[in-house]
Amino acid sequence: MNPNHTYAVVAVTAVVLATVLIGALGLRISRTTSDFYVASRTVRPGLNAAAISGEYLSAASFLGIAGLVLVQGPAMLWYPVGYTAGYLVLLVLVAAPLRRSGAYTLSDFAEARLESPAARRLASLFVVGIGWLYLLPQLQGAGLTLEILTGAPDWAGGLIVALVVTGTVAAGGMRSITFVQAFQYWLKLTALLVPAVFLLAAWYGDGAPRARFDAPAVLREHTVVRLADTVRIDLDAPLTVTVTGSVDSVRHDHRTVTLAPGTHHVLAGTELAFAPGTRVPERAAGDAGPSPDVARGDAPLASPGWSQPLAGGHDGHQLYATYGLILATFLGTMGLPHVAVRFYTSPHGRAARRTTLVVLGLVGAFYLLPPLYGALGRVYAPELALTGSADAAVLVLPDRVLGGVLGDLLGALLAGGAFAAFLSTASGLTMSVAGVLTQDVLPSRGVRHFRLATLLATAVPLGTGVVASKVPVADAVGLAFAVSASSFCPLLVLGIWWRRLTPPGAMAGLLLGGGSALAAVMATRAGLAPAGWAHTLMAWPAVWSVPLGFLGMVLVSLATPRRIPAGTPALLARLHLPEEFAAPVPEEVRR
Amino acid sequence: MSGTALAAGAAAGAVFLAAGYVLGRLTARRGHAAADLDLGTPVERATFHTLHTASLAAPPLRAGLTGETAGRAARTLRSLLGTEALCLTDRGAVLAWDGPGESHHRERVRALVAETLETGRSRSARADCADPACPLRWAVVAPLTGEDGVLGALVAYGSRESAVLVRAATEVARWVSVQLELSELDRSRTRIVEAEIRALRAQISPHFIFNSLAAIASFVRTDPERARELLLEFADFTRYSFRRHGEFAQLADELRSIEQYLALAGARFGDRLKVTLQIAPEVLPVTLPFLCLQPLVENAVKHALQDRERGCRVTIAARDAGAEAVVTVEDDGVGMDPELLRAVLRGEHPAGSGIGLSNVDERLRQVYGQEHGLVIETGLGAGMKVTVRIPKYRSGVHPSAP
Numbered sequence: 007m008n009p010n011h012t013y014a015v016v017a018v019t020a021v022v023l024a025t026v027l028i029g030a031l032g033l034r035i036s037r038t039t040s041d042f043y044v045a046s047r048t049v050r051p052g053l054n055a056a057a058i059s060g061e062y063l064s065a066a067s068f069l070g071i072a073g074l075v076l077v078q079g080p081a082m083l084w085y086p087v088g089y090t091a092g093y094l095v096l097l098v099l100v101a102a103p104l105r106r107s108g109a110y111t112l113s114d115f116a117e118a119r120l121e122s123p124a125a126r127r128l129a130s131l132f133v134v135g136i137g138w139l140y141l142l143p144q145l146q147g148a149g150l151t152l153e154i155l156t157g158a159p160d161w162a163g164g165l166i167v168a169l170v171v172t173g174t175v176a177a178g179g180m181r182s183i184t185f186v187q188a189f190q191y192w193l194k195l196t197a198l199l200v201p202a203v204f205l206l207a208a209w210y211g212d213g214a215p216r217a218r219f220d221a222p223a224v225l226r227e228h229t230v231v232r233l234a235d236t237v238r239i240d241l242d243a244p245l246t247v248t249v250t251g252s253v254d255s256v257r258h259d260h261r262t263v264t265l266a267p268g269t270h271h272v273l274a275g276t277e278l279a280f281a282p283g284t285r286v287p288e289r290a291a292g293d294a295g296p297s298p299d300v301a302r303g304d305a306p307l308a309s310p311g312w313s314q315p316l317a318g319g320h321d322g323h324q325l326y327a328t329y330g331l332i333l334a335t336f337l338g339t340m341g342l343p344h345v346a347v348r349f350y351t352s353p354h355g356r357a358a359r360r361t362t363l364v365v366l367g368l369v370g371a372f373y374l375l376p377p378l379y380g381a382l383g384r385v386y387a388p389e390l391a392l393t394g395s396a397d398a399a400v401l402v403l404p405d406r407v408l409g410g411v412l413g414d415l416l417g418a419l420l421a422g423g424a425f426a427a428f429l430s431t432a433s434g435l436t437m438s439v440a441g442v443l444t445q446d447v448l449p450s451r452g453v454r455h456f457r458l459a460t461l462l463a464t465a466v467p468l469g470t471g472v473v474a475s476k477v478p479v480a481d482a483v484g485l486a487f488a489v490s491a492s493s494f495c496p497l498l499v500l501g502i503w504w505r506r507l508t509p510p511g512a513m514a515g516l517l518l519g520g521g522s523a524l525a526a527v528m529a530t531r532a533g534l535a536p537a538g539w540a541h542t543l544m545a546w547p548a549v550w551s552v553p554l555g556f557l558g559m560v561l562v563s564l565a566t567p568r569r570i571p572a573g574t575p576a577l578l579a580r581l582h583l584p585e586e587f588a589a590p591v592p593e594e595v596r597r
Numbered sequence: 598m599s600g601t602a603l604a605a606g607a608a609a610g611a612v613f614l615a616a617g618y619v620l621g622r623l624t625a626r627r628g629h630a631a632a633d634l635d636l637g638t639p640v641e642r643a644t645f646h647t648l649h650t651a652s653l654a655a656p657p658l659r660a661g662l663t664g665e666t667a668g669r670a671a672r673t674l675r676s677l678l679g680t681e682a683l684c685l686t687d688r689g690a691v692l693a694w695d696g697p698g699e700s701h702h703r704e705r706v707r708a709l710v711a712e713t714l715e716t717g718r719s720r721s722a723r724a725d726c727a728d729p730a731c732p733l734r735w736a737v738v739a740p741l742t743g744e745d746g747v748l749g750a751l752v753a754y755g756s757r758e759s760a761v762l763v764r765a766a767t768e769v770a771r772w773v774s775v776q777l778e779l780s781e782l783d784r785s786r787t788r789i790v791e792a793e794i795r796a797l798r799a800q801i802s803p804h805f806i807f808n809s810l811a812a813i814a815s816f817v818r819t820d821p822e823r824a825r826e827l828l829l830e831f832a833d834f835t836r837y838s839f840r841r842h843g844e845f846a847q848l849a850d851e852l853r854s855i856e857q858y859l860a861l862a863g864a865r866f867g868d869r870l871k872v873t874l875q876i877a878p879e880v881l882p883v884t885l886p887f888l889c890l891q892p893l894v895e896n897a898v899k900h901a902l903q904d905r906e907r908g909c910r911v912t913i914a915a916r917d918a919g920a921e922a923v924v925t926v927e928d929d930g931v932g933m934d935p936e937l938l939r940a941v942l943r944g945e946h947p948a949g950s951g952i953g954l955s956n957v958d959e960r961l962r963q964v965y966g967q968e969h970g971l972v973i974e975t976g977l978g979a980g981m982k983v984t985v986r987i988p989k990y991r992s993g994v995h996p997s998a999p
Binding site: 033034035036037045046047048049053108109110111114117118121175178180181182183184350351352353354437440441442444445456580585 | 847849852853856871872873874875876877878879881882884914916917918919920989990992994995996
């Protein structure tokens with residue numbers, strides 16, 4: 007797509023190198039006793055918040071949101087809202103007590119609160135599961151990015167990210183992850199902000215065309231689209247298009263065809279050339295991707311397409327899916343393994359709360375940008391909706407709008423930012439998943455096991471990514487959020503705020519809520535979900551699985567009142583009292 | 598569809614593999630049991646059974662003689678003796694009762710055991726039960742002894758007077774007494790560790806105090822401002838080291854105390870002592886045993902400056918390693934003979950220089966388990982590097998209230 011790949015390759019390499027170097031050398035070093043004090047001071051909320059944001063803003067945020075807005079319009083703005091609001095819930099209910107519990111991972115919290123090794127092991131399984139679900143789209147996004155930038159096969163990008171992350175983490179190279187992640191946040195923000203300024207200027211100079219979301223997008227110039235997958239398109243008006251390839255099982259070789267209104271099958275590999283002013287055809291509802299059945303025209307299912315989870319025309323489905331999204335993102339943030347781990351860096355509960363507040367600001371500022379790219383993409387690159395690689399919108403826009411060397415340079419900056427997103431989230435996730443694997447899943451302890459665990463932590467999602475069906479990045483991340491919201495949200499909220507929680511109750515809730523959400527999500531990803539409402543229910547499980555998780559925990563806890571852990575009152579006091587009251591700190595001497 | 602099919606195939610394969618593994622393990626275990634069919638003569642089997650029952654009663658008793666542990670032990674002890682009912686008491690009250698008849702016999706136990714508690718001898722007595730249907734006719738009272746004399750009594754009830762029961766009850770009581778003595782041993786061991794921590798606190802050596810004060814005094818005329826700063830460091834350092842409460846502290850606080858220690862040591866040795874600190878800031882909130890790094894640094898400084906005119910460097914590094922923090926203290930001083938060091942860590946040279954090292958090693962092992970002891974790399978003239986791996990979370994480890 008981009009003839010000049012050199013800039014992009016240089017940018018990606020620079021980001022990878024910077025990540026590795028800062029990870030290995032970014033320690034605070036002091037050579038005289040006089041600046042010891044500075045070096046051994048705990049991390050300030052600002053730095054820690056940048057690190058949390060850097061780790062949190064993944065491929066879904068950097069690429070996915072823009073792609074979804076491009077395809078489906080403003081309804082998708084619930085994604086950035088949900089991703090941000092998750093921290094509000096975290097701030098109000100969880101941040102400070104979680105830090106005061108002294109827990110590093112969520113499994114540690116389960117053990118500290120419930121005093122039960124069994125509950126700890128179950129929590130560990132969910133940490134690993136959520137981590138893998140979240141890693142999968144990161145690696146797939148990396149593959150997509152590299153494919154668009156250099157034409158490499160789609161598994162190459164994921165492999166590079168996996169290798170870099172596994173290598174640095176396993177070799178003990180990530181000696182200090184805070185500076186890496188903070189750097190990545192500012193890099194990502196810059197990478198989106200600078201091109202956005204140029205793009206907006208160009209858009210303004212272009213007469214500020216409006217993006218229309220209520221009508222099919224209109225192509226502004228002659229466009230050739232090459233379809234990677236077989237798709238069905240729905241037309242409500244005749245469409246004149248030049249075809250090289252196969253449409254409705256008829257081969258054309260660079261012939262201009264006028265397609266009648268109705269549904270048409272376009273085989274993978276077909277090139278469609280549209281004249282300027284043509285309306286971009288919409289992918290048909292129920293288009294389940296590269297299915298040979300569909301290509302042969304055998305009774306296509308009338309289910310809403312997976313790639314268009316909120317679409318489908320049924321208002322009930324759409325409303326339900328929106329609520330599912332809101333619940334999953336609002337309540338799921340607190341249970342993400344790499345987010346929980348970062349709070350450990352705060353010196354005390356109050357700092358953890360202040361950190362979360364800053365995170366809200368940083369993440370909120372970042373999320374203003376992706377929707378902008380989505381809207382611009384709707385204007386300048388609407389055909390991406392047809393090819394199914396709408397996630398690439400952010401990357402192709404500079405070339406499309408500005409062109410030339412400036413376009414290439416800005417494209418390279420965006421590519422670097424995208425890789426920063428994959429690397430930061432993937433390394434954070436890998437660290438936490440590998441930590442849990444070493445501690446709770448693999449048989450014995452030791453450095454070598456941590457290396458093995460790191461390998462396992464990235465190999466599984468990498469392998470799954472090769473075989474699993476392609477799903478928009480933001481949606482795939484949404485699945486991890488749904489599982490997290492139905493398992494760890496009840497555990498954390500009830501664990502912190504309800505003194506009658508018992509180990510059997512917690513385990514029942516985890517299994518009922520988290521287990522059912524996980525099963526539904528896996529079934530959907532494997533394509534086993536039946537059509538219609540059942541599909542919608544399973545693709546957006548949070549609406550029913552979160553209450554199920556809470557209900558399971560409360561009811562089973564109430565039924566097993568004798569199993570309330572003995573240390574509960576003392577632990578809850580420690581969670582909710584500021585540290586000064588729990589353990590007197592020696593007063594600071596005037597320096 | 599092929600991708601989905603592949604994924605489904607892989608998942609099914611994984612499930613089958615797991616199922617096969619579990620089945621294999623189960624059959625292997627069963628096969629193992631079937632292999633040694635020779636279970637011994639009936640007498641041998643009875644002995645095994647008795648030993649097994651006894652071993653079941655041991656763990657609760659190892660925690661000492663309390664209501665809870667006695668309750669758990671009483672059931673197995675009764676099946677060991679095969680009596681109608683069994684009761685365990687301490688010197689003051691009935692701790693546990695297993696078997697029938699508790700309602701009307703319980704209040705009579707005190708009178709029954711009084712003599713045994715006094716004399717420390719077993720005796721057999723009539724249970725004096727008014728209820729003709731009650732099976733508890735005779736009682737055998739046997740003393741439970743610890744280091745400080747009689748701790749309580751074991752009362753076994755039978756339906757008739759029996760010399761066998763007297764003998765058996767006495768032997769069981771003696772066995773229980775051994776367990777109780779072991780539990781006392783456990784407790785005294787923890788008391789020793791606590792005493793060692795207190796000793797370590799008090800171990801801020803008088804030499805260090807004299808030397809620091811002398812160094813400060815030397816600045817009083819020439820550089821009063823520096824002398825004042827050093828005095829404040831000294832005050833901070835001693836306050837932190839002598840603090841009373843809490844077994845654990847945050848790494849940041851420990852490092853601050855080390856900073857003060859090094860400032861005072863630096864005042865004495867001037868340019869000869871060079872220090873480098875490399876800190877990954879995310880491990881600063883890690884909780885670790887109180888004063889477990891300061892002895893390592895003190896040791897490094899001592900080694901670095903021993904018998905040398907030229908300057909030496911001490912490097913303290915803390916880095917992040919997943920669920921653990923890795924702290925290393927390194928010096929390029931005279932080093933140590935590994936054999937001597939091994940002896941020190943075994944505690945065989947209590948007068949040697951390494952008492953701090955062995956104390957820290959033992960405390961780390963006690964808190965975090967055997968695999969978290971000190972790792973020391975050294976050789977004569979090759980400097981020394983001490984590595985500590987501290988888990989970021991361990992239940993029960995938190996900066997505690999007094």
